Amino acid sequence: MYVGIDYHKRYAVATSMDDKGQVIETVRLKNEPGDLIGFVDRLPEDSKIAIEATGNWYYFYELLEGKSPEIHLAHPLKTRAIAEARIKTDKIDSKILAHLLRTDLLPESYIPPREIRDIREVLRYRASLVSLRTALKNRIHAILSKNGIIVEYTDILGKGAKAQLRSLEVRSCYRLGIDGYIKLTETLQQLINEVTETIEGIVENNPQAKLLTTIHGIGYYSALLIVSEIGDITRFPNAKKLCSYAGLVPSVYSSGGKTRHGSITKLGSKWLRWIMIEQSQHFAKSCSRLERMYARISYKHGKNTARVAVAREMLKIIYSMLVNNRPFVKA
DSSP states (O other): OEEEEEEOSSEEEEEEEOTTSOEEEEEEEESSHHHHHHHHHTSOTTOEEEEEOOTTHHHHHHHHTTSSSEEEEEOHHHHHHHSOOSSOOHHHHHHHHHHHHHTTOOOBOOOOOHHHHHHHHHHHHHHHHHHHHHHHHHHHHHHHHHTTOOOOOSOTTSHHHHHHHHHOOOOHHHHHHHHHHHHHHHHHHHHHHHHHHHHHHHHHTOHHHHHHTTSTTOOHHHHHHHHHHHOOGGGSSSHHHHHHHTTOSEEEEEETTEEEEEEEOOOSOHHHHHHHHHTHHHHHHHOHHHHHHHHHHHHHHOHHHHHHHHHHHHHHHHHHHHHHTOOOOOO
């Protein structure tokens, strides 16, 4: 039995078909354990289930993880490219997923083990806290701008800057905002420190992440993020496939015997791509060859292109490090 499930926040539509493509049934299920588990329990043991990798697939997958039906996670962008339709309904979408699964044409997404998924959640949590802190910094800058005040500190939340902010003579409405935002940032900083300690503890017990900290500029957070986004390194046959997964390879347009390379694809793991580009200038300082590459490309095509090129080259080095279990050696 092949089952396609169009999964939504409150309900799911499941279409079951046999190996000849004959639809057996289409049912609407509530996203409740009783309905979902009851439906799966009625399926034959050798059944296969396809579900799109949307934002809420975790609940469905973890509810049924370890049970007999095989669950396949469909890549949403590639699935739409194969099965583009003018008429889209939940019933049609679930049927298409079942058909693609039956014909072995389903473009699948990688499902990391639960341990890796949990690490990713910790990292996402820290990233969200940092994002909130940045938003509060911007609110403080906005208040200062309204009052024509310039704080001569690089970090608006540094010790000296906060002392100056608290001593400013501004109207009560602005005083209220500044004091409130400072209190919020202090609370956020405490939470960031706590989760950072948790991340450091995880890295100490993760040999691959520990290995990446031998690279200049790579701290605990960056190392763990790279390792968790890559997952099992052996699923990539070569470094080029890993770069493609990170969306760091140039897009290719080939027609009429002519081939043109465009900007990077930006497909795959956005988090891996982000951290590699974010750390690219540190990478350039860690290796004379990458430093020369950065200078050359930056001169010809600009800094952004140079950062992407260095990030891609560094990811190839990281691939070799993880495959061969060797620390980074500065060259």
